[in-house]
Amino acid sequence: PQQAQLISPKTGLNNYIHLKKLGKGAFSEVVLSLDPTSSQKLALKIIKKQLLNLQHQDTKYCLIEAALLKEFDHPNIVKFYETSEDKNAFYIALEYCKGGNLLEKLKILGKFDEKTSAQIMSQIFSAVDYIHKCGVIHRDLKLENILFGKKDKMDVKIADFGSSYRKKYNERPKGIFGTQYCLAPEVFSGFYTEKVDIWSCGIILLMMMTGKYPYFGTCLNEVKEEILALDIKGIQSRIPEASPLLLDFLSSVLDKDTRLRFSAKDALGHPWILCFRRPNLPKS
Ligand code: ADP
Numbered sequence: 706p707q708q709a710q711l712i713s714p715k716t717g718l719n720n721y722i723h724l725k726k727l728g729k730g731a732f733s734e735v736v737l738s739l740d741p742t743s744s745q746k747l748a749l750k751i752i753k754k755q756l757l758n759l760q761h762q763d764t765k766y767c768l769i770e771a772a773l774l775k776e777f778d779h780p781n782i783v784k785f786y787e788t789s790e791d792k793n794a795f796y797i798a799l800e801y802c803k804g805g806n807l808l809e810k811l812k813i814l815g816k817f818d819e820k821t822s823a824q825i826m827s828q829i830f831s832a833v834d835y836i837h838k839c840g841v842i843h844r845d846l847k848l849e850n851i852l853f854g855k856k857d858k859m860d861v862k863i864a865d866f867g868s869s870y871r872k873k874y875n876e877r878p879k880g881i882f883g884t885q886y887c888l889a890p891e892v893f894s895g896f897y898t899e900k901v902d903i904w905s906c907g908i909i910l911l912m913m914m915t916g917k918y919p920y921f922g923t924c925l926n927e928v929k930e931e932i933l934a935l936d937i938k939g940i941q942s943r944i945p946e947a948s949p950l951l952l953d954f955l956s957s958v959l960d961k962d963t964r965l966r967f968s969a970k971d972a973l974g975h976p977w978i979l980c981f982r983r984p985n986l987p988k989s
């Protein structure tokens with residue numbers, strides 16, 4: 706590899722050779738790396754301490770991300786290899802997803818058809834059902850955090866558990882996490898549950914069908930108004946070609962009433978998902 710570079714020699718992840726940048730988030734950079742001992746390629750997420758507020762809860766979240774990934778074992782969740790820390794950063798070594806993220810894919814394809822969308826959503830809901838059963842809320846499901854395992858296949862994996870919450874006895878999730886365009890309406894009320902992830906999945910699906918962001922607002926207050934105003938009529942007008950089954954599915958996934966909104970398990974049992982289901986999908 707050109708300009709191979711070794712990361713800090715004192716970490717457990719020391720010998721990885723950095724090949725190229727794969728992506729970037731608010732606090733992290735993800736680098737395609739090579740483990741010279743096994744010749745295996747992997748994605749190394751480098752969370753720079755300089756960008757974190759170490760007095761604050763940020764450190765806790767890095768640790769949570771690694772701990773959750775370590776615990777999870779699901780074909781539609783990115784696999785964890787190892788983690789480490791030095792004075793500059795936290796490092797999380799992950800399975801390399803060759804196909805990039807869903808936002809990049811959407812930009813290339815323009816839109817997805819219903820069949821492909823249903824096959825992708827079925828995998829996402831399968832992973833969401835699994836994490837919810839583990840008592841975890843992802844809180845930042847969005848197109849950038851859904852990765853394609855292979856280049857030209859539609860196998861997807863959920864990534865980025867940096868904002869996730871693990872349910873605790875006698876405690877409720879607090880604070881607004883996640884990214885504006887995928888936020889569920891109840892997040893603004895201060896009381897929310899794992900159903901926020903279902904709403905985010907609905908927004909992901911809406912974007913796959915339209916090829917566009919769902920809102921026009923430029924600040925949180927403007928977007929908040931649009932989120933609170935989103936209804937099935939508005940959804941239908943954005944995708945006039947949608948099948949009745951898809952509209953029925955979206956109306957239950959994007960239901961503002963969290964008691965009526967689908968669970969991940971409900972979503973997996975809906976005919977829109979079932980009629981396109983691939984025979985080899987993992988059982989939830
Ligand atoms: P952040 O928490 O900073 O948002 P992410 O974990 O979401 O970081 O990673 C940022 C971007 O890096 C992703 O949107 C994706 O494009 C890329 N990326 C992350 N993990 C992987 C991976 N395992 N394989 C390939 N690309 C990845």
Ligand code: MG
Nearest residue numbers: 730849850865
């Ligand atoms: Mg991310």
